[in-house]
Amino acid sequence: MAEWSLSRRRRALTERGAIFGRIRGFFQEKGYLEVETPFRMPTPAPEPQIDAIPADGWFLQTSPELCMKRLLAAGFERIFQICRCWRHGERGSRHLSEFSMLEWYCAQADYLHLMAETEELIRAAAASPKISYRGLTIDLTPPWERITVAEAFRRYTDLTVERALAAGMFDQLMVELIEPGLGLSKPTFIHDYPASCAALSRLKEGEPGVAERFELYIGGLEIANAFSELTDPEEQRQRFEAAAVERAELGKTVYPPAEKFLAALEHMPESAGIALGLDRLVMVLLDAESIDEVVAFTTEEL
Amino acid sequence: MYTAADLRKGLKITLDNEPYIITSFDFAKPGKGQALYRTKMKNMITGSTLDRTYRSGDTFEPASLVDRKMQYLYKEDDHYCFMDNDSFEQVHVSETALGDAKNYLIDNLMVDVLLFRDQAIGVDVPNFINLRVTQTDPWVKGDTSGSDSKPATVETGYVLRVPPFIEEGELIVIDTRNGEYSTRVKG
Numbered sequence: 001m002a003e004w005s006l007s008r009r010r011r012a013l014t015e016r017g018a019i020f021g022r023i024r025g026f027f028q029e030k031g032y033l034e035v036e037t038p039f040r041m042p043t044p045a046p047e048p049q050i051d052a053i054p055a056d057g058w059f060l061q062t063s064p065e066l067c068m069k070r071l072l073a074a075g076f077e078r079i080f081q082i083c084r085c086w087r088h089g090e091r092g093s094r095h096l097s098e099f100s101m102l103e104w105y106c107a108q109a110d111y112l113h114l115m116a117e118t119e120e121l122i123r124a125a126a127a128s129p130k131i132s133y134r135g136l137t138i139d140l141t142p143p144w145e146r147i148t149v150a151e152a153f154r155r156y157t158d159l160t161v162e163r164a165l166a167a168g169m170f171d172q173l174m175v176e177l178i179e180p181g182l183g184l185s186k187p188t189f190i191h192d193y194p195a196s197c198a199a200l201s202r203l204k205e206g207e208p209g210v211a212e213r214f215e216l217y218i219g220g221l222e223i224a225n226a227f228s229e230l231t232d233p234e235e236q237r238q239r240f241e242a243a244a245v246e247r248a249e250l251g252k253t254v255y256p257p258a259e260k261f262l263a264a265l266e267h268m269p270e271s272a273g274i275a276l277g278l279d280r281l282v283m284v285l286l287d288a289e290s291i292d293e294v295v296a297f298t299t300e301e302l
Numbered sequence: 303m304y305t306a307a308d309l310r311k312g313l314k315i316t317l318d319n320e321p322y323i324i325t326s327f328d329f330a331k332p333g334k335g336q337a338l339y340r341t342k343m344k345n346m347i348t349g350s351t352l353d354r355t356y357r358s359g360d361t362f363e364p365a366s367l368v369d370r371k372m373q374y375l376y377k378e379d380d381h382y383c384f385m386d387n388d389s390f391e392q393v394h395v396s397e398t399a400l401g402d403a404k405n406y407l408i409d410n411l412m413v414d415v416l417l418f419r420d421q422a423i424g425v426d427v428p429n430f431i432n433l434r435v436t437q438t439d440p441w442v443k444g445d446t447s448g449s450d451s452k453p454a455t456v457e458t459g460y461v462l463r464v465p466p467f468i469e470e471g472e473l474i475v476i477d478t479r480n481g482e483y484s485t486r487v488k489g
Contacts, residue, residue, distance in 0.1 A: 004465045004483070008450045049336050089307055089337065089358075092329025171335035172355055179332060197334065215333050225333055 005301060012294050016282045019125050020082065023102065023278075026124045030117075032078045032104060037067035039084060043255045047199060048246040051088035051253070053097075059255070060086035063275055064103055065200070066261040069229070072271055073264040077107035082278065093290045094221060097299055100278040107269040110202075110228040111212045114272045115189050118216060118224060119144055122187070126285050133219040133287050136184055145188040152178050152190055161194055170197070182217035189214045199239050201227035216276075218284045226274035233265040304362040306339045312479060314346070314365035314416075321346040321365035321418050323401070346416075346423045349398050369414035369426065374407050382407060384415050384425070393422040400424065405460035406431045406478050427478050432487055433457055434473050441466045 027034065044052040044062045052059035064081050071079055085101045106113065119142040123129065131138050153161045156177045164170045182188040191214035195203055198211035212228035230236050240262075244254050282294040292298050304315060313324045326342040339356040346365070372384040372393070381394040382404065393415060397404060399422075403413070406427045414426040438454035451463040456474070464483045468474060473487040 004450075007465075010450065047334055049331070049334060090329065090331060092327075095329055095331065171332050172338060174332040174335065175330045175338050175340070176355065193333075199334070222333065 006296065009293065009296065012282070012286055012288065013296060015286055016294055018127075019282055019285060020278070022125050023082070023121065026121050027080045027104065030078070032080045032106075033076060035068070035071060035076070035079045035081050036083070037061075037064050037071075037081065041066070043258050045200065045258065046240050046243040046247065046255050048243050048250065048252075052255070053086045053088045062087050063101060065273070065275070066258055068103055068105055068273070069268060070261060070264040072105050072107060072273075073266075073268040077269070077271075078105070080104035091299070093292075094280065094283075096279060096291055096295065099291075102276040102278050102281075103273065105229075105271055105273040107271045109272045110270070111191070111214055111226050111272050114226045114274050115144075115146070115191075115214060116142070118189075118226070118274065118276075119187075122218075122223075122281065125281065131285060131287070133221075133284050134289070136219050138183065138219055138284075139186050141186075144186050145183070147182075147188060147190050148192045149190055149194065150192070152182075156181055165194060165196065170194075179217060179222065180220045183219055183221070187216060187218045187223075189216055191215075198227065199243050200230055200236070202230045221280055221284055222277070223280050223284065224274055224276035226272065229268070229271045229273050231265060231268045231270060233262050236265055237262055304364060306337075306356045306358050306360045308362075309339045309341055309356065314367060315343075315362040316365050317343070317352075317362075320348075321367055321423065322352070323365075323424070325351070325401070344401075346399065347418065347421070366418070367423075368417045370417060371412060372415045372425075374409065374411045374413060376409070377407075384413065384422070395422050395425060402478070402481060403427045405458055405481065406433070406476065408433065408458060429477065429479055430475050430484060431478055432473050432475055433460070435464070435468060435470055438464065438468060438470055440469065 039061050040055050040058050041061050042058050044059050045065050050062050052062050063085055064083055068079060068081060082102050084098055086098050091097050123140050126140055129140050150161050153159060153164060157173045164173050182190060192210045193213040195209055195211045198213040201211040201213040204210045204212050214226050215222055216224040240257060248254050279291050279294055283291055286294060288294050309324060309327055311324055311327050315322055322343040323346055324341050324343050328340050330338045330340055337358050341354050342351060344351050370386060372386050375383045375385050380397040382400060383392055383394055385392045403425050415422050416424040433456040435454045436457050439452055452466055453461055454464040454468060455461050462481060462483055468486060475484040475487060477484045
């Protein structure tokens with residue numbers, strides 16, 4: 001007898017495979033090279049709030065970011081990767097501790113370029129220009145909506161971004177009041193994050209308090225995160241050190257410095273990079289209520 | 303002591319000295335931000351509900367409940383009656399206090415009745431319970447509609463989704479933690 005949880009997901013897994021196929025086709029057509037980098041790393045990117053799973057003295061990657069940027073620095077100017085990433089303790093209806101990530105990097109580009117490319121990619125990955133998700137009809141025809149973080153706080157909350165950060169309420173307000181309103185009729189890019197919320201992002205020219213970072217939301221679900229990449233090794237080192245201090249203060253594991261990455265940053269061209277949660281994209285395109293419905297096996301089913 | 307990472311549906315905690323049960327739980331984490339644990343919970347005495355969001359590092363005391371093995375006897379109006387087989391003492395639990403557990407109560411089932419200051423405020427049923435299917439549409443062989451589940455009613459009146467091959471009269475195992483079909487009992 002076939003396992004019911006698997007036969008029940010036949011349609012979702014078939015569609016998932018087709019979506020992955022269209023994504024690979026999109027990048028090949030655009031002249032991107034598909035790359036693979038190791039999953040097990042001596043040190044992850046030191047994000048204050050992302051915890052890596054230890055693996056035989058090293059760590060499972062939380063993102064392929066560091067290796068992909070080393071490739072960029074070595075002259076691989078348009079690259080993409082579809083791979084597994086692991087994040088300790090992240091499990092819910094929209095989180096799996098092991099999940100599928102799509103990352104792509106483009107030299108001589110900034111985050112605005114990536115917004116346009118993301119619009120094209122997701123339109124190509126979807127079978128039709130309009131999708132139904134959780135009772136919403138969402139139009140994928142570009143251009144999509146854009147809103148700055150500052151504007152979103154003004155529109156959806158009673159606090160300014162600065163006050164929310166000072167009160168330690170930034171993330172909670174984002175989750176409870178802002179996210180549910182984003183991407184309801186068209187996908188929405190929320191952009192220009194406070195500099196303190198973007199460890200690997202370039203700051204905006206003329207607006208040093210703001211980082212060139214965006215997140216994409218569709219139907220209230222966070223799909224992707226992108227930056228104009230920081231290419232200054234000295235500033236990157238200081239931010240990594242600040243992140244390490246923050247991790248220590250939170251009582252979290254402090255990771256060894258990513259020296260080879262920092263050395264490679266000397267040669268990295270101006271570029272932009274983006275990480276997109278593929279399981280979540282499939283959820284939105286298939287109108288799935290839970291991330292469990294779009295993967296063959298959850299951790300609990302092993 | 304529980305931490306935020308222990309939060310899940312069905313967990314019972316103490317809040318303001320009263321027992322609460324988590325009725326809905328989800329994990330949220332915006333972008334590169336901090337983990338947030340979003341819960342809805344029900345006061346197990348008054349039945350009133352609360353929405354609360356917690357963060358990593360928050361801790362909770364377990365609800366201070368005493369549990370006693372008791373047997374389910376019968377339902378009367380909106381109360382369910384249970385008996386301690388050693389002392390023959392009987393207690394009544396309201397339908398609201400039972401929550402989802404009422405979906406699994408068949409005669410003579412042994413459950414843990416939860417007592418708070420000697421008052422019965424809920425029951426814990428076993429994780430897996432066998433129940434007989436009393437109504438479900440037959441499986442049409444060669445059905446190509448692609449439907450991979452169908453509704454079925456079990457002997458307690460509870461309705462759930464089951465695989466298409468399940469027939470009326472069959473005994474199935476239900477996972478009471480999520481209310482879903484688990485497998486069928488052969489034989």
